[in-house]
Amino acid sequence: MPGPFLSSDIDPFLTLATTEGWICGKWEMEFLLNAFPQGCLVKRVESRALGYITSLRHDKSGWIGNLLVAPDARRGGIGTELMQGALQALLDAGVETVWLTASAKGVDLYRKLGFIAIDSINRWVGEGGGTLGWSPLNPCDPEMIRHVDRVGWGDRRDALLAVTGNRGQIICGNNSFVCIQHWEQGTQLGPWGALHEEHAEPLLEVAVAAAGPAVFLDVPAGNLAAAVLLTRKGFSIRGSNTLMYLGAKPNYSPHNVFALASMGSMG
Structure with a gap:
């Protein structure tokens, strides 16, 4: 055991x-x-x-x-x-609901355990401005961040938002936010959420300018607006996993989720 x-x-x-x-x-x-x-x-x-x-x-x-x-x-x-x-x-x-992202090799294993595919998660890669600095668009309201994230995922994820926000830099807009996290491999954008797609683009502009030379983020394929924005910014897809769940069907709204908070391990 x-x-x-x-x-x-x-x-x-x-x-x-x-x-x-x-x-x-x-x-x-x-x-x-x-x-x-x-x-x-x-x-x-x-x-x-x-x-x-x-x-x-x-x-x-x-x-x-x-x-x-x-x-x-x-x-x-x-x-x-x-x-x-x-x-x-x-x-x-x-x-009540268990999430995971599965590689192509793992999908069959998870299906045998009862998991159901609900979306794909694409890894987008691009270039940042290399300034590693930023100017906030709006003051950040923690409750707004929690609310926007909850609309996307259908659940409260307060501890995850707190730990990623504390290690990164959060930029807030009108009912929208994005966290910039720095890794040895480059700069991650995420978590990133918005109630309306038009509020996501200004955040992307600031985040990309503030990011290091290499930028990456994991984005639901179901968010077509995110794909359009990232393509316009010169980003491209470098890989994909399957988003799956087990148990109660989640109140999942991919068009409000512009990037995951982690690189597949926490949502």
């Missing part, structure tokens, strides 16, 4: 994740272990960690991410065992 994901597991996990080309950091893992430790698991055999998974509870929904099995231990059922453990932890915590 999987055991708890310990703080001492973070560095080995990040080393393995780096070889897979994932974008994740120590701050993210520490947040997940503190926020929902019962849903962060490791499969060990003779003290060796062979697989990892994390999950996060929001309010009525939860998110499963970071399912990673060592290359020499794959196709042996470890991924399924970890998934079942994280899923049970979320359901035991009262979650």
Whole structure:
């Protein structure tokens, strides 16, 4: 059976994740272990960690991410065992809907567990202004940010918004906001939400100007307005995953979600 994901597991996990080309950091893992430790698991055999998974509870929904099995231990059922453990932890915590993003190789596994595809998430990549500075359009109202995000995802995700906002820079507009997060690989835009598509473009202009040379973001394919804006800015799609859910059908509004808060691990 999987055991708890310990703080001492973070560095080995990040080393393995780096070889897979994932974008994740120590701050993210520490947040997940503190926020929902019962849903962060490791499969060990003779003290060796062979697989990892994390999950996060929001309010009525939860998110499963970071399912990673060592290359020499794959196709042996470890991924399924970890998934079942994280899923049970979320359901035991009262979650009604469980989200995840699946690679092409993982879709069949998740379908067998009952997950349903609802959208695709596209990785968009472009160039920023390289100034690493910004000027706010409007003062940021935390309740506005929470409300806009809730309209998009159908749930309160206060802890996730707080941790990404604290590590990044938030730009706010008229019923809209975007967070700029800096990574070694470049600048991420997200979370990014807007109640009306016309309010998203001014935020993108400021965010791109303030971002480093390399910019990336994960965007629902169902948000056609976002695709138009990003294409106009010279961005292009470099990859895609499937957005899936299990349980109660979410009140999901992709045209209000312009970018995810994390690179697939937390929503």
